[in-house]
Amino acid sequence: MFELCYHAAPPQGSYIDIKLFARFSIGDETKTVKGFYDGNGIYKIRFLPQTPGKYSWQVSGIIQDSGEDFCEDCSEQGVIRAVGTHFEDANGNVFRPFGTTVYALPHQKLSLISQTIQTLQRAPFNKVRYCIFPKYYDYNRDEPELFPFEREGDRWNVHRPCIAFWQRLESVILQLADSRIQSDLIMFHAYDKWGFSGLTMQENFVYLDYVLRRFSAFPFVWWSLANEFDLLFARTLQDWYALERFIFDNDVFGHLLSVHNCFSFYDHHREAISHCSVQSGQIESAAKFIQDYAKPVIFDECGYEGNVAQDWGNMSGFALVNSFWTIIAQGAYCTHGETFVSDDEILWWSKGGVFKGESVPRLAFLKGIVDGFPSYILPWQTDPLEGIDPEQRKLIMDTPFRKLIREMPKRQQESCFVRDAKFMGRCGDDVFLQYLGRHCCAELEWRLPEDKRYEIHVVDVWEMTDKIACRNICGKVTIPLPGKEGIAVIAYRRE
């Protein structure tokens, strides 16, 4: 990230809507970014070079300046893009999000923020979901030290950002970035008692403008327009579309942009939406969601490991690990969270601190395995009627048995689907993967390509063992399994 810094008199009027622009050019390519006011008469303009080379810039508005500089290497810059149904970094390497959730991270005391970041440095996570606005909810009723704006009477003056707040938020983003952790910044959410969820649309745009001026040149930043957009009852869908459009049009660096739901999914088909950030317990439907949206799918909320009374927050460690494997085996991604009650009321999912559950080392084990894959996972669709000609196939589909299945009451059909769903993924012909979930099979039958040779591993996702079951395999193979919950089978192409 490249930053220009100027001293000048503080803005007159709005501290956000200031006239300060910079045109950055490399070769024929030009991008214009806006500057922001950082307090104490300091103005900053930030730019993120995305190709190496010589850049020239031209500052205009309340400050006039120009210059040039040379960017030698952009390969480590950290911006992630959605490509098809997966993610890639600037070098075209697959990026596999392993997220966690600390909603009120920047609103905690500095010592706790420090501890959380230290915890993250030893953890497998490369993305953290957290809110810009403070959060008011069970286990999180504290008054934050700092607020995003100055108060004026009974309203927030969105034109007067509280610079100390933004500097603290910035320091969190940067510390995470130092550990190569993406900040999935949540712009809006409903768990509020201070009035941020009740800003007018005009105020919302001012707020977003400041976020973009300040952070859009940051690598390691994702935009999550909302946590549970559907719980912000004052907002219409048209409002969301307008906010979404504002970010899409004003972020010249094209960060990832998603909208997370409580109940019904947002329309992830929309152009500005880079990927599906979903809250859903339908972990067996990951492949279907990928197919429906043709975008990367992240289960940013599928329940948390913990022991609170609310049913979204009392999964066992195994259940969360099971969700990760189930989802990842289908080619989608999952996000961690922990909700263990404690006397100090520091629940990871809201405030951070340290991990209290059993899932994290297992998620590190899982990450180690998929990071070893040569590419991203796509759903592995097998056809039980493979090799059967269309006429015969039609006969089979018309049998009374198939007819009965089709005529089952919807609810029962879904129940069967959930029970019998297969969690199967592949990286081309290089890796085949099936996670067996809670099924305790004694063996598994697979059909691998005939013209290649595979080494088959049997993985116990809880005990974290990874054993070679057989080598030099092709075609039809029967793999002996330990017959317990939490088993994955992986075939690696060796020839």
Add this chain to the structure above:
Amino acid sequence: MFELCYHAAPPQGSYIDIKLFARFSIGDETKTVKGFYDGNGIYKIRFLPQTPGKYSWQVSGIIQDSGEDFCEDCSEQGVIRAVGTHFEDANGNVFRPFGTTVYALPHQKLSLISQTIQTLQRAPFNKVRYCIFPKYYDYNRDEPELFPFEREGDRWNVHRPCIAFWQRLESVILQLADSRIQSDLIMFHAYDKWGFSGLTMQENFVYLDYVLRRFSAFPFVWWSLANEFDLLFARTLQDWYALERFIFDNDVFGHLLSVHNCFSFYDHHREAISHCSVQSGQIESAAKFIQDYAKPVIFDECGYEGNVAQDWGNMSGFALVNSFWTIIAQGAYCTHGETFVSDDEILWWSKGGVFKGESVPRLAFLKGIVDGFPSYILPWQTDPLEGIDPEQRKLIMDTPFRKLIREMPKRQQESCFVRDAKFMGRCGDDVFLQYLGRHCCAELEWRLPEDKRYEIHVVDVWEMTDKIACRNICGKVTIPLPGKEGIAVIAYRRE
């Protein structure tokens, strides 16, 4: 069971449709039963006295006889009836079915049948589901020693029962009855290669006639008209209704009668159907099924503990124990089955033998607990809006939050329902029970009656521990829990 036995010449023509009747009278009450031919010139007439007292009988048809006898005690006679949504024995005691499944039990070698019955004598089960017709399916391809009928050309002559077969079946029923185990006799099923599923309707009636003549005076017998009725594609619903009616009209002793499904439920509302015998993975819907049908509900198939490839047969022991508790806590009943592959291919669910899984001792532990309850369990419906007046309640139901829930896509709504379902039952005000399933709560809040005193137990269903958490409790109470899967909380009224 009372039996009259006569010697006479073998029947001419049909061995089943013979003219042999007996009228049994006690006081004003008269019942007419039919006799049956048991081979070697032996005719038998069976009667089940259901009240004590002096009975007189009058035999007519091919044999003429009369007499009287005194029945001193019918209290141990073992016939179970459906009463409301539960079962009772002849003394009006609650009967709680704890079933298991050995489909091809009577078609096994005698030594294996013996071993199975010995296994059952040490097990918690009081009902076994098994088929009269032999079964042809995976892990069960053996040719049975005996068939129900004599073969004539390429058809079965249903008028010529193979007496040795029926005597063997009878001996199985009687041995089980000696251990006070109910035989849930399955009349029809689709897993057939010998042609029994393809008998004509007329032949079916002859067959049922023999079953009823021979066994309807047996206590410890239930009629299961079909296993997976919907897989017998040649049968129409009208056929099933006719078969059902035949049993209902001809069984003067009123045994329980059910019809088990593969996909869609049978119409359990029908008059002749005593209870709902369902195949379903919707264990969280047990209370709903009870409410829908207002009859006892048995999940006769909810998956088996085992390790076969088919997903109905590879549940972990914990998963099956979890199903039992989930279902029983809601006031319904569940049936066990085991499908562990082994070199001898003796899978309990089909052939019997010995138990190989981990669930049975846990089911015995569960049975011990509910057998200690003073009555049957009914769903415990709590109202989160308790005490809120109708106007306020309407306001709450009209909030955008509630509206969103109502407008969620069906599939997602169901997914939330499954996740958040509560498994709560009660025996009046004497026992309150909640099973927490896979939720790992650190505590549970309950509202018990204010005017009584309870002792609260916390039960670990897998570790089989039952600990008193607090005594002398009434009203609102918060119960500390270990925060793991498989915890039940039970409040026993002590004052």
